Amino acid sequence: ALYDRFSAVRSLTTADFKETKKGIWLVEFYAPWCGHCKNLAPEYEKAAKALKGIANIAAVDATKEQVDVQIQGYPTLKFYIDGKSSDYDGPRTADGIVDFVLRKYRNIANERLGGGSNAGGGHSHGGDSGGIDEKDVIILTDSNFEDNVYGDQSAWFVEFYAPWCGHCKSLAPEWAELATNLKGEVKVAKVDAT
Numbered sequence: 001a002l003y004d005r006f007s008a009v010r011s012l013t014t015a016d017f018k019e020t021k022k023g024i025w026l027v028e029f030y031a032p033w034c035g036h037c038k039n040l041a042p043e044y045e046k047a048a049k050a051l052k053g054i055a056n057i058a059a060v061d062a063t064k065e066q067v068d069v070q071i072q073g074y075p076t077l078k079f080y081i082d083g084k085s086s087d088y089d090g091p092r093t094a095d096g097i098v099d100f101v102l103r104k105y106r107n108i109a110n111e112r113l114g115g116g117s118n119a120g121g122g123h124s125h126g127g128d129s130g131g132i133d134e135k136d137v138i139i140l141t142d143s144n145f146e147d148n149v150y151g152d153q154s155a156w157f158v159e160f161y162a163p164w165c166g167h168c169k170s171l172a173p174e175w176a177e178l179a180t181n182l183k184g185e186v187k188v189a190k191v192d193a194t
Helices: 017-021 035-050 094-113 145-150 166-181
Strands: 024-030 056-061 076-081 084-087 138-140 156-161 187-192
Touching (some): 017 056, 024 035, 024 094, 035 056, 035 094, 076 094, 138 145, 156 166, 166 187
Parallel strands (some): 024 056, 138 187
């Protein structure tokens, strides 16, 4: 195997490959004997370390594991969003991989905010909450902040607010929508800064 249990790259097996059906993943399909795979391994490892807690970076030994994926050659990299895949055709460098993943995250977030550039300067919610749940926002306090945020490898997006602040009150429904849309990928939280 190109990646051991200490690697930042998660090795997926036939049994746990189904995890790519939920969340965002970049997965390399490789053969241990492949020269191009061996050349990619240190760059892929660097990218996985840089993206730790931000993105799921994984690899599958395609000579050993049986997954239902079309592979034309080794290595093949595929980007998954909730099980839907697209091919990675960017540079085979750590910088190229990180740039690709971050660009994909930005595109996903923009789509969830209402489609692309949002040239209208915002969008309204109308009367329908669309499944938005304020309970998806994690409440942090002095007593649980360090354990939750610093004690967790996940990505966090934290709002520091004042309950009396008009801008903070205006942000509340948008923050709840963001928390619902990013649930399971980024932890969205708030702290009463007063």
